[in-house]
Amino acid sequence: MSRIKIAIAGKGGAGKTTICATLARLLARAGHEVVAIDGDSNPNLGPALGVTAGEGLPGFLPTSLVARRFEGPRLTESVDVVLDRFATVAPDGVRLVRMGAPEHADDGCLCSAHATVSALMADLDTEGRYVTLLDLEASPEHLSRGTARNADVLLLVAEPYFRSLEAARLQASLAAETAIGRVAVVANKCRSANDHDAIAEFCDRHRLELVGRIPFSESVLDADAAGRPLVEFDGDGAVVAAVAELADRLLPGGAAGAAEPETAAGEPIGEVV
Numbered sequence: 001m002s003r004i005k006i007a008i009a010g011k012g013g014a015g016k017t018t019i020c021a022t023l024a025r026l027l028a029r030a031g032h033e034v035v036a037i038d039g040d041s042n043p044n045l046g047p048a049l050g051v052t053a054g055e056g057l058p059g060f061l062p063t064s065l066v067a068r069r070f071e072g073p074r075l076t077e078s079v080d081v082v083l084d085r086f087a088t089v090a091p092d093g094v095r096l097v098r099m100g101a102p103e104h105a106d107d108g109c110l111c112s113a114h115a116t117v118s119a120l121m122a123d124l125d126t127e128g129r130y131v132t133l134l135d136l137e138a139s140p141e142h143l144s145r146g147t148a149r150n151a152d153v154l155l156l157v158a159e160p161y162f163r164s165l166e167a168a169r170l171q172a173s174l175a176a177e178t179a180i181g182r183v184a185v186v187a188n189k190c191r192s193a194n195d196h197d198a199i200a201e202f203c204d205r206h207r208l209e210l211v212g213r214i215p216f217s218e219s220v221l222d223a224d225a226a227g228r229p230l231v232e233f234d235g236d237g238a239v240v241a242a243v244a245e246l247a248d249r250l251l252p253g254g255a256a257g258a259a260e261p262e263t264a265a266g267e268p269i270g271e272v273v
């Protein structure tokens, strides 16, 4: 079993990439082996993690990696081979892979590119050690195409305004038709207690789990403008602290559980008495 696979979704601009990159860096620092998948056909997880084109962003996952099986797309190579060949090691040891993006106008649809991510997510099931974070695009297509079907958690990022919350609700209702076990909302860009209350009330009304609350902070915009990862630019700030709390609530046993040895079955070894 992979430790956990978290897919991050929500309306465009809600903060998916910022949260994904910050979670990835914090969890890697806590000792987890983190795989970050840029599942946006307009990819930008690399810079948010601290990998820029000059330092060698990974190439796109080739669609030839996909074997179509009865149960859905799977990889033609082992996860370790795919990561060795196609991942770039970002700061703190996060391994970054990127879904294919259109290279030319009129290239056609991206079904095969989405299938590579779906296959990687499925095959990460057989590995025991990774925390996988999948940064999705805004469209709910990742649910209709099955790109995120193998996630354990769908984390829906919502801003405190109606259209953003509605987008999260729509994706939650689609996710309810899948095998994804946990769907949770994180409120982002909250400027006041009212903002948080509005999101909490919406979640309550629609029976959605609200797993975290992240404040609005100018330093997130400043980090973007400086082209630096938030975790480096404002590591002691309120947003990074809120994402650290979120990590604790998302990982079974909390974010600090990385060093626990596991049995072959993937169960943590109990205390020896």
Ligand SMILES: Nc1ncnc2c1ncn2[C@@H]1O[C@H](COP(=O)(O)OP(=O)(O)O)[C@@H](O)[C@H]1O
Pocket: 010, 011, 012, 013, 014, 015, 016, 017, 018, 019, 188, 189, 190, 214, 215, 216, 217, 218, 220, 221, 224, 239
């Ligand atoms: N908590 C926050 N406070 C202020 N600005 C934020 C916050 N989270 C994200 N942003 C800003 O919102 C914009 C969109 O963020 P991004 O992570 O790229 O969203 P998405 O991946 O959902 O499209 C960026 O300019 C980012 O700096």
Ligand SMILES: [Mg+2]
Pocket: 016, 017, 018, 040, 044, 135, 136
């Ligand atoms: Mg994004």
